[in-house]
Amino acid sequence: MIEHVLTQIEDLNKKIEELNKQVSSGASVLEMLHALSTIETLSRAAGKAPAADFAHDLAQRTERADGDKLQRIVRVGLELLLDVLNESSSGAEEETPEPQEPPRPPAERAAPPAAASAISMPSSIAQDPELIGDFINEAGEHLATIESEILALERDPSANAPLHAAFRSFHTIKGLAGFLELHDVRQVSHDVETLLDRARNAQLAVTPAITDVVLEAADYLKRAVAWVAAALRGTHGNPPETATILARVRRALDGKLEPSAPAVAAENAGAAEPSAADKLSSEKPAAEKSGEKSGETTFTLRVDAAKLDSMMDMVGELVIAQSLLTHSPELARLEGSGVQRNLQQLARITGDVQRMAMSLRLTPVNQLYAKMTRLVRDLSRKTGKAVRLELSGEDTELDKTIVEHLADPLMHMVRNSLDHGLEMPAERIAKGKPAEGVLRLAASHQAGHIVVEVSDDGRGLNTEKILRKAREKGLVPEGHHPSESEIHHLIFEPGFSTADQVTDVSGRGVGMDVVRKQIQILRGHIEVHSAKDAGSTFLLKLPLTLAIIDGLIVQIGGGRYIFPISAVREMLRPTPEMLFTIENRAEMAMIRGELLPIVRLERRFGIPGGVQNPCEGLFVIVENEGRCFCLLVDSLIGKQEVVIKTLGETFRHVTGISGGAILGDGRVGLILDVNGVLREPVRA
Amino acid sequence: MAAALTLKSAPTDSTVKTDARAGKYLVFQLDREEFAIPVQSVREILGMLEITHVPQTPNFVKGVINLRGKVIPVVDLRLKFGMEAAASTRSTSIIVVQVQVVQAQGAQENGPRTPLLMGVIVDAVAEVLAVAAADIEDTPSFGQEVAVPYVMGLAKIKGKVKILLDITQVLTTGELARLDFDAFSH
Numbered sequence: 099m100i101e102h103v104l105t106q107i108e109d110l111n112k113k114i115e116e117l118n119k120q121v122s123s124g125a126s127v128l129e130m131l132h133a134l135s136t137i138e139t140l141s142r143a144a145g146k147a148p149a150a151d152f153a154h155d156l157a158q159r160t161e162r163a164d165g166d167k168l169q170r171i172v173r174v175g176l177e178l179l180l181d182v183l184n185e186s187s188s189g190a191e192e193e194t195p196e197p198q199e200p201p202r203p204p205a206e207r208a209a210p211p212a213a214a215s216a217i218s219m220p221s222s223i224a225q226d227p228e229l230i231g232d233f234i235n236e237a238g239e240h241l242a243t244i245e246s247e248i249l250a251l252e253r254d255p256s257a258n259a260p261l262h263a264a265f266r267s268f269h270t271i272k273g274l275a276g277f278l279e280l281h282d283v284r285q286v287s288h289d290v291e292t293l294l295d296r297a298r299n300a301q302l303a304v305t306p307a308i309t310d311v312v313l314e315a316a317d318y319l320k321r322a323v324a325w326v327a328a329a330l331r332g333t334h335g336n337p338p339e340t341a342t343i344l345a346r347v348r349r350a351l352d353g354k355l356e357p358s359a360p361a362v363a364a365e366n367a368g369a370a371e372p373s374a375a376d377k378l379s380s381e382k383p384a385a386e387k388s389g390e391k392s393g394e395t396t397f398t399l400r401v402d403a404a405k406l407d408s409m410m411d412m413v414g415e416l417v418i419a420q421s422l423l424t425h426s427p428e429l430a431r432l433e434g435s436g437v438q439r440n441l442q443q444l445a446r447i448t449g450d451v452q453r454m455a456m457s458l459r460l461t462p463v464n465q466l467y468a469k470m471t472r473l474v475r476d477l478s479r480k481t482g483k484a485v486r487l488e489l490s491g492e493d494t495e496l497d498k499t500i501v502e503h504l505a506d507p508l509m510h511m512v513r514n515s516l517d518h519g520l521e522m523p524a525e526r527i528a529k530g531k532p533a534e535g536v537l538r539l540a541a542s543h544q545a546g547h548i549v550v551e552v553s554d555d556g557r558g559l560n561t562e563k564i565l566r567k568a569r570e571k572g573l574v575p576e577g578h579h580p581s582e583s584e585i586h587h588l589i590f591e592p593g594f595s596t597a598d599q600v601t602d603v604s605g606r607g608v609g610m611d612v613v614r615k616q617i618q619i620l621r622g623h624i625e626v627h628s629a630k631d632a633g634s635t636f637l638l639k640l641p642l643t644l645a646i647i648d649g650l651i652v653q654i655g656g657g658r659y660i661f662p663i664s665a666v667r668e669m670l671r672p673t674p675e676m677l678f679t680i681e682n683r684a685e686m687a688m689i690r691g692e693l694l695p696i697v698r699l700e701r702r703f704g705i706p707g708g709v710q711n712p713c714e715g716l717f718v719i720v721e722n723e724g725r726c727f728c729l730l731v732d733s734l735i736g737k738q739e740v741v742i743k744t745l746g747e748t749f750r751h752v753t754g755i756s757g758g759a760i761l762g763d764g765r766v767g768l769i770l771d772v773n774g775v776l777r778e779p780v781r782a
Numbered sequence: 783m784a785a786a787l788t789l790k791s792a793p794t795d796s797t798v799k800t801d802a803r804a805g806k807y808l809v810f811q812l813d814r815e816e817f818a819i820p821v822q823s824v825r826e827i828l829g830m831l832e833i834t835h836v837p838q839t840p841n842f843v844k845g846v847i848n849l850r851g852k853v854i855p856v857v858d859l860r861l862k863f864g865m866e867a868a869a870s871t872r873s874t875s876i877i878v879v880q881v882q883v884v885q886a887q888g889a890q891e892n893g894p895r896t897p898l899l900m901g902v903i904v905d906a907v908a909e910v911l912a913v914a915a916a917d918i919e920d921t922p923s924f925g926q927e928v929a930v931p932y933v934m935g936l937a938k939i940k941g942k943v944k945i946l947l948d949i950t951q952v953l954t955t956g957e958l959a960r961l962d963f964d965a966f967s968h
Contacts, residue, residue, distance in 0.1 A: 212946065229912050411852075415850070415852075419857065465793070597961070618862060656835070657834060657835060658834075671796060703837035703838070704837050704838070705835075705837060709953070743852065743853040745836065745846060745851075745853060745855065745897060746853075746854075747898065748839075748855040748900070749836055749843075749855065751838070752836060752837065752838045753838070753841065754838075755836065755837070758834070758846055758853040759853075760848050764848055765832060765834065766834040766846050766847065766853055768834065768836060
């Protein structure tokens with residue numbers, strides 16, 4: 099018996115040796131897979147289950163690798179396999195022969211694997227950040243699939259397709275995890291895979307308890323992936339706790355599972371590491387899915403985001419160079435020659451390249467919707483309110499940065515709606531509304547803007563309560579009677595919350611001002627419409643492209659400043675009769691019957707040499723959050739489409755300037771952030 | 783979890799400290815002192831050009847310039863080191879350096895660290911010099927409580943002392959980076 103095992107181990111080692119040789123001789127994937135399969139069989143026969151499992155996972159990984167990654171994976175995998183073998187052997191009583199060939203360390207990474215007699219598994223693969231990065235990306239995609247499939251399963255427990263899809267995803271994650279020696283992850287994936295397998299073979303009923311536990315398992319996996327991602331960046335936290343979820347899954351397998359207490363998934367998995375997996379995942383996972391739905395396959399490529407950004411920069415410089423060329427006075431003198439025609443052609447092509455480059459960064463808003471669906475489901479369970487989520491405009495495309503930055507604000511607003519906006523079913527019926535509340539998310543393009551609507555048919559904003567709270571906090575002075583729209587905007591003040599109790603979900607008073615800040619970072623703004631008992635509608639309006647704006651170039655002192663045209667209401671040169679001073683401090687201008695405050699930009703920014711007498715300068719009238727202001731500048735230089743360049747870390751704390759731009763003459767102009775200019779107290 | 787993910791960074795030179803400082807340096811002048819920075823961090827050298835002032839910045843941040851389509855910040859090294867400002871002369875130059883930015887706290891995690899280009903204004907650019915390990919001396923501590931982290935050492939070549947700067951450190955500290963020059967020169 100012992101001899102039998104010994105022979106098998108010898109065979110095993112020989113096989114591994116062969117495979118090693120094959121790898122260096124450039125054997126084909128098929129040959130390697132064949133060899134790995136033999137190794138697996140031999141391992142099982144020799145009673146080395148861990149080694150067999152590992153060989154299986156390695157085969158799965160190999161199948162999907164290519165190029166020189168393939169070689170690296172197999173080579174490193176084989177070392178580990180040998181270690182696994184030796185480790186399980188060292189615990190056994192039989193004599194084991196020495197491995198025939200000492201494992202060769204991977205060519206690129208200098209760190210050698212630890213001695214085979216070590217108790218813990220050496221993770222030489224773990225020293226390859228690229229492979230780990232792949233794991234994070236792929237796992238992230240699969241987890242997204244799992245979530246949407248299970249949610250679909252909840253709506254229709256008899257559907258089989260979601261079961262298959264979820265099964266495949268857990269199976270893949272299992273393999274990926276095994277390859278990286280994440281044993282707990284592998285175990286959980288394996289058990290859930292078994293659960294789903296039984297479900298799809300009709301051996302297990304799909305009950306809410308089952309879908310709950312699968313979603314919990316997915317959350318656990320998300321936390322695990324986030325932990326790996328953090329470790330990759332050098333932040334070593336505590337790995338997520340496995341025992342609980344494993345126990346629940348096992349109980350589900352034994353048919354003894356109770357429905358869990360509703361936990362808000364987004365809090366557990368999302369809060370700690372906001373969608374690290376999503377952020378790192380490929381550019382167009384949603385496109386792939388929508389392709390599947392319609393029956394066609396859209397061919398997508400995974401592109402390194404950094405390369406895309408570099409290309410965007412270069413396209414930006416191309417546009418500037420082209421523009422300088424087209425507007426160059428010397429070339430303008432060559433009228434009627436072929437040069438003009440060619441320049442126009444160049445301008446046209448450059449415009450096309452630019453539009454195409456911008457569109458590369460666009461992803462459909464679907465990605466966000468998926469997150470919201472999950473959130474709404476969890477929240478509705480938790481609060482006990484019946485909610486129907488209506489989504490529209492799923493195909494609306496946004497710049498990927500916008501999508502990333504919108505996730506948090508949207509979640510805040512959805513929470514607010516569900517917590518404060520929508521009433522409990524009983525209350526709704528008493529008001530004559532249907533018991534089920536409606537939460538609507540709609541995305542659309544409107545005249546150069548993206549509009550994302552979050553609306554509910556709940557209580558609406560309580561203007562009396564808001565005004566009272568604002569007066570208490572001193573935000574609204576005595577005797578001042580703000581308009582309804584101004585009252586609505588008060589909810590964006592920091593620390594504002596009219597909630598009577600701070601609930602777990604929201605109402606801590608940190609919500610809306612953070613939301614507004616986040617929207618402002620995207621150079622957008624929020625509109626509020628609300629009516630008592632009818633509901634509230636929040637409109638998030640964002641510029642279509644982050645990179646280009648139509649600018650009005652003005653002179654202030656010695657510098658050139660740029661107003662985004664969208665911020666400007668009008669411009670005029672004031673006359674002395676229009677100017678008023680209140681209490682010797684605040685300067686105002688009477689524009690068409692309205693008194694508007696004057697802001698001297700040269701004082702606001704401390705720019706020397708600006709025009710002092712408004713009548714010798716220019717008023718740029720802007721609107722910000724429902725109020726209009728007159729900003730004083732020296733003169734108007736012109737209008738220009740400019741590419742926004744961020745000023746970078748150095749200028750992070752500067753308020754009132756949102757970036758820089760290269761002007762037509764090559765000089766740098768500073769782009770004004772109207773909101774930032776006005777928020778700072780005006781220095782007398 | 784059973785597996786402990788120990789991620790080792792790429793192997794660094796585990797050589798003696800002085801060796802790491804040896805190499806080619808770009809030497810420039812500020813007031814009466816000569817400084818040197820490793821050539822690997824130097825991207826290009828420009829003459830003085832028009833600098834767009836940005837409001838609300840410390841006085842040593844002069845503003846931004848247009849570097850072939852990129853907007854980069856420019857720092858006046860004299861002011862940064864607490865020296866007196868000086869008028870530009872014909873030899874005043876801007877050295878464009880590449881620094882690795884440490885992620886600020888709370889900043890958005892946007893993947894790989896993007897290297898930052900910054901311009902530094904110097905009185906004059908002198909030469910490129912090969913500095914051997916033997917020429918380098920450690921920075922003497924002059925009873926200063928706080929070590930000066932951005933001075934990597936002193937190079938004594940042909941009787942003249944050049945202060946070896948870690949330009950990344952110089953540019954990424956937000957405050958004034960005062961140097962006690964009298965202590966250095968002799």
